[in-house]
Amino acid sequence: MERRRVRPVKEGKRGRGPVLYWMQREQRVRENWALYFASVLARESDVPLYVCFNLVPDFLGALPRAYLFMLEGLREVEGELAELHIPFVLLRGQPKDTIPDLARDLEASVVVTDFNPLNIVRAWKKEVLQRLTATVFEVDARNIVPVWVTSSKKEYGAFTIRRKIHRHLPECLGEFPKLGKQPYLGRTHRTCDWEKLFAELFPEHPKLPCTPGYAAGMRALREFLEERLPHYAKQRNDPTVLATSLLSPYLHFGQISAQKVALEALKFREKYPESVDAFLEQLIVRRELAENFCTYEEHYDTPSGFPRWAQETLKAHRNDHRPYLYTLEELEHAKTHDPLWNAAQRELLLAGRIHNYVRMYWAKKILEWSENEEEALRRAIDLNDRYALDGRDPNGYTGIAWAIGGVHDRPFPERRIFGKIRSMTLEQCARKFSVERYIARVEELSKDS
Numbered sequence: 001m002e003r004r005r006v007r008p009v010k011e012g013k014r015g016r017g018p019v020l021y022w023m024q025r026e027q028r029v030r031e032n033w034a035l036y037f038a039s040v041l042a043r044e045s046d047v048p049l050y051v052c053f054n055l056v057p058d059f060l061g062a063l064p065r066a067y068l069f070m071l072e073g074l075r076e077v078e079g080e081l082a083e084l085h086i087p088f089v090l091l092r093g094q095p096k097d098t099i100p101d102l103a104r105d106l107e108a109s110v111v112v113t114d115f116n117p118l119n120i121v122r123a124w125k126k127e128v129l130q131r132l133t134a135t136v137f138e139v140d141a142r143n144i145v146p147v148w149v150t151s152s153k154k155e156y157g158a159f160t161i162r163r164k165i166h167r168h169l170p171e172c173l174g175e176f177p178k179l180g181k182q183p184y185l186g187r188t189h190r191t192c193d194w195e196k197l198f199a200e201l202f203p204e205h206p207k208l209p210c211t212p213g214y215a216a217g218m219r220a221l222r223e224f225l226e227e228r229l230p231h232y233a234k235q236r237n238d239p240t241v242l243a244t245s246l247l248s249p250y251l252h253f254g255q256i257s258a259q260k261v262a263l264e265a266l267k268f269r270e271k272y273p274e275s276v277d278a279f280l281e282q283l284i285v286r287r288e289l290a291e292n293f294c295t296y297e298e299h300y301d302t303p304s305g306f307p308r309w310a311q312e313t314l315k316a317h318r319n320d321h322r323p324y325l326y327t328l329e330e331l332e333h334a335k336t337h338d339p340l341w342n343a344a345q346r347e348l349l350l351a352g353r354i355h356n357y358v359r360m361y362w363a364k365k366i367l368e369w370s371e372n373e374e375e376a377l378r379r380a381i382d383l384n385d386r387y388a389l390d391g392r393d394p395n396g397y398t399g400i401a402w403a404i405g406g407v408h409d410r411p412f413p414e415r416r417i418f419g420k421i422r423s424m425t426l427e428q429c430a431r432k433f434s435v436e437r438y439i440a441r442v443e444e445l446s447k448d449s
């Protein structure tokens with residue numbers, strides 16, 4: 001594996017105890033560089049390997065369906081790990097308590113964990129590190145090119161980061177080694193009673209818009225590559241046509257690997273070069289640009305993270321007359337005067353997603369209908385974090401910051417309310433796609449719910 005994926009974050013005691021992999025973002029067994037690195041350490045030290053996942057009671061407002069999607073995937077993880085002689089431990093509570101307690105109980109000599117740029121996770125890790133005596137490594141198994149390899153600073157936009165990513169792709173975009181059975185099973189831990197857990201957490205058993213887990217994610221990938229990829233280049237921005245991958249929930253929860261997705265897509269490059277290149281631009285460059293932004297911009301979820309020109313223009317237009325001002329409750333329940341926006345919000349409520357082109361319009365209208373940019377950003381993040389299956393993610397925070405605060409964008413001719421921020425109108429959308437057909441498609445979702 002590319003050793004630059006790994007960085008030491010704490011030098012501790014290296015005894016003869018087992019290796020513990022604290023799984024967070026990368027909730028899969030196959031194509032997981034962090035798990036592979038942990039398994040190599042265990043084999044080299046001739047000790048057992050354990051995997052744990054810590055379930056916190058609340059994570060940035062995530063709804064029960066997001067927890068159910070995640071836990072169903074983790075149930076699959078437990079089964080696959082058992083076949084490899086790797087015990088899986090599901091913890092519940094605050095990481096600062098549960099992770100150090102487990103590490104002490106196991107007498108772990110090394111802890112391996114996933115890279116995650118979100119502030120809340122960084123705070124968890126800081127607290128955990130203070131209570132661990134073991135050596136700790138962090139592995140970036142999310143990005144094809146590790147975020148700290150691509151750049152050591154916040155990039156201005158896609159045009160500045162693209163060449164840096166492509167420079168490292170030859171050595172980073174390779175096939176995965178096979179993860180074999182561990183020679184030592186280690187101390188047996190009680191397996192999770194999933195049915196009891198689900199009955200406790202989900203008494204109403206929320207409906208999921210798609211099937212979770214690695215196997216389902218790979219089926220979704222094959223379906224996209226074989227059926228929709230040929231139309232991706234020309235039709236991906238038309239929300240009335242199903243041309244996108246629909247892989248974002250699987251990528252967000254780490255149930256499938258972006259690197260594996262890219263490798264599979266490249267097999268179709270000779271046949272559909274324009275579509276494959278367009279897809280890889282989104283999967284690699286744009287997604288890793290979002291990772292870069294949240295890694296090097298502490299204020300990724302506040303207007304302080306906007307570029308200076310955007311902060312200045314929004315401040316200058318704060319007192320502009322806003323014909324419509326809606327409450328968060330009105331927005332949440334799609335009670336605006338705009339039928340396209342209402343349809344986008346209903347798609348979010350019903351399907352846990354909004355088509356990417358319409359999501360840009362959705363966020364920009366929240367700026368137009370809120371008292372100021374701070375309130376608009378809070379509302380957009382709140383709605384996206386709660387209702388989107390792929391919310392609570394660098395892609396979401398960066399996309400909203402682009403729409404409302406000009407992040408990774410440029411100044412446009414000045415307009416009321418938006419100032420120099422790029423605006424989007426209903427008329428512009430109507431020239432791109434059939435608004436009526438999109439609304440009708442969302443109404444079909446309502447009938448199925």
